[in-house]
Amino acid sequence: MIVLRSPKGWTGPKEVDGLPVEGTFRAHQVPLAEVRTNPGHLAMLEAWMHSYRPEELFDGAGSLVEELFDLAPRSHRRMSANPHANGGVLLRDLELPDFFDYAVAVPAPGTVRAAATRVLGGFLRDVVAKNRGNFRLFGPDETASNRLGAVFETTDRAWDAERLPVDDHLAPEGRVMEVLSEHLCQGWLEGYLLTGRHGLFNCYEAFIHIVDSMFNQHAKWLKVTRDIAWRRPIASLNYLLSSHVWRQDHNGFSHQDPGFIDHVVNKKAEVVRVYFPPDANCLLSVADHCLRSKNYVNVIVAGKQPELNWLDIDDAIIHCTRGAGIFEWASNDADGMPDVVMGCCGDVPTLETLAAVELIRQRLPQLAVRVVNVVDLMRLQPEGEHPHGMSDAEFDALFTTESPVVFAYHGYPWLIHRLTYRRHGHHNLHVRGYKEEGTTTTPFDMVMLNDLDRFHLVMDVIDHVPGLASRAGHVRQEMSDRRLACRQYTRRFGEDPPDIRDWTWTP
């Protein structure tokens, strides 16, 4: 390596209008700003340009002289053909284990619990084991906290410095890059991808905002390089956001922010993908897909707490592949139009929606309910806006054009409106999500604070299904009362009532 240290603005004007320029901060600006109007500036510019002796560099027709032209490397020695500058040339697909092997057995929906990221951890352990030298896991000291600790069965944290006896899984050859700096994790991963390798960045959801600006530049780079013929695709930049907004029990308001999704969705549609697997098997399917993809930014949001599983692995694959679909087993509208569509996107919103559906079946059994779950957020956009976008016909068939839609979403509710405002049924879409209400409290109190809880979803159904408001007054009051009772229980015992905490789906 040669390090050349030169004065800033070297060879440019030493002084302009009596002020020093070369070697000072002024060389960072436009050193001669008035060449069009100030003949003195124009003369200095001319002298400066002449100092490069263009008559020796170019021939009479303005072409580079042959001797210099010949200095430029040819063919594969050109910079653009050099894999150091075009890492995609070196890219080798990952050898992925079969994710079926890690699947959670789900004999019936909503009865078996699993921590989604812990299940993923087993898969990632074997991704690491099969791809040493081609895959790394990045994250701000949260690999264990995000329940991916299984990777330490096969590898360590990368560490070249002194080790103490109490240290845990540190080694120079470790495949896990851990440091409490999201900036470093992002920068490391970008460099790793740009040199032709693969990786996954796991992070607390709220703190991924720290790299908003770095994500911007990577997404812009991907957008621009898609149109550069010689640039070979690189592996996608994969984010796994866990320890998310709804499960910050002992952290609180400072750790609650689902806005990175909104930030990502502002970037070019052909570059960004956002996934909300509702359970462990769906997370396996989505992660496998993302690790195979190229030239995208994939954001996966998944919880780390033990939660109910809805789909066995076969159904999970079908559901994730279509990206959005009806949960037939939770719907009772097969014979005709639904009275209400219950949309959901995200693990916690899916749980609350299904618990609400069960309440509706018990208390308002005459209601025809359809449950639509969205895994791939971009499916909601019109097909002209995003490559994953649904046609209007497809959207109408899922959500109807007439029935009210009560939609429970993981993040800020207005994002769903932003994605769907041109859809036929949008006037009848009512979204619940995080509205920046939070504190250090129980999981169920968190959803109650933001009106995303099962009881409030039932109230929303009562409020929006035509004619139901007056007939269902008693049920509505019961739902309101149960919210208050749950709030009281949390204040008294410091945890959620057992019938909430231990709820399972009854078919």
Next chain:
Amino acid sequence: MIVLRSPKGWTGPKEVDGLPVEGTFRAHQVPLAEVRTNPGHLAMLEAWMHSYRPEELFDGAGSLVEELFDLAPRSHRRMSANPHANGGVLLRDLELPDFFDYAVAVPAPGTVRAAATRVLGGFLRDVVAKNRGNFRLFGPDETASNRLGAVFETTDRAWDAERLPVDDHLAPEGRVMEVLSEHLCQGWLEGYLLTGRHGLFNCYEAFIHIVDSMFNQHAKWLKVTRDIAWRRPIASLNYLLSSHVWRQDHNGFSHQDPGFIDHVVNKKAEVVRVYFPPDANCLLSVADHCLRSKNYVNVIVAGKQPELNWLDIDDAIIHCTRGAGIFEWASNDADGMPDVVMGCCGDVPTLETLAAVELIRQRLPQLAVRVVNVVDLMRLQPEGEHPHGMSDAEFDALFTTESPVVFAYHGYPWLIHRLTYRRHGHHNLHVRGYKEEGTTTTPFDMVMLNDLDRFHLVMDVIDHVPGLASRAGHVRQEMSDRRLACRQYTRRFGEDPPDIRDWTWTP
């Protein structure tokens, strides 16, 4: 100051299940995770708790013993009453110069040019001069680049270290805090505000994303402390975003990102305010307002290039105070319903809209056009969603419920949809804005790349006014041809055609 360095987890369990805890990373987690199920853990917890000798600290009823209770300071010596922890107690209003004195004379709309931030610089210079010790300007080495250089007539950049002869305006007592780290600028300003002073952070629009996460925490802090009775209000956190997305002529795509606005608007409505003054006098009025406000985050977006001025200072004050309004002098629909409403928000979109209106007057003189300019973005929201939100009646009176609205917006267009999706006329609202298309090119090419240019706005009007499409086919083609001609001109001469660059408003 006393610095106490103690082992992590000091006094906690030294070892749990054979692994060291006190003084290791494990003390950062829950040291005894199984107290409910593991009697050994429970016993260790009990021993640990007993080690604090609670029987000496509390009486039989569980109250703190009097001797200890008496140690706590009383009245104004309590931490909450200490101005070091409650800077609002020290807050003194700024002595603001009369911003009328800095106004640009605007004898007629759209004829006089001024660089908005340069005009503001004069005002800020005198804010600094009148408030030494109570006001600072913060920014990443862009004070001059953002045209606020007038402040250096009265102060310097704060600098305590060695100075070289070529240095410019450095001094220990300087009121301008400049460092090429948006993180430091944000942190310094937060500290300054929290200790009871006032400030303004000026930044390139695209790079303010660097502090997204820090902004989050400050906004959350403001939201929470509003409900804490003893917390006194602090001065607002004021951002001036300049060198914005539409004027990055020699920088390009990496410097083009208006998404901080979207990020800010996700936070609690009672805390955030976003302003788009369309010209220099409006910027003066908005800045004066923001510097007087408390407990908000104010975002002001304003260009630094010489641009046309639309309003004299009296009209500017009225317009900014109402936050959104009809430009009567640019509208010709006073006698009845407009055929089209031309909405605009932001300096460049306002320019393009008015140029489009002039084209419509020339080519489609039969069309009744209303121009509505929005300064205060939050006015677009429903009144139930934001304290500045308009009632539906007010919104309908401005934008109508039936006429198509062609809305030119500074940032990502979907933000306008997100703010207005519940409005009566929303189905007929068509927004142009930045859609992540950009490069290093001319100002007019930038708006053309994103279909925000005057010609495309005329095409949008033709496309959306019922019945106009077939009648105005010739005009539409002319507009499309003029776009192509402008593009060609930029490629040939490296700048915008003079009739675009030098355009002024003809009444």
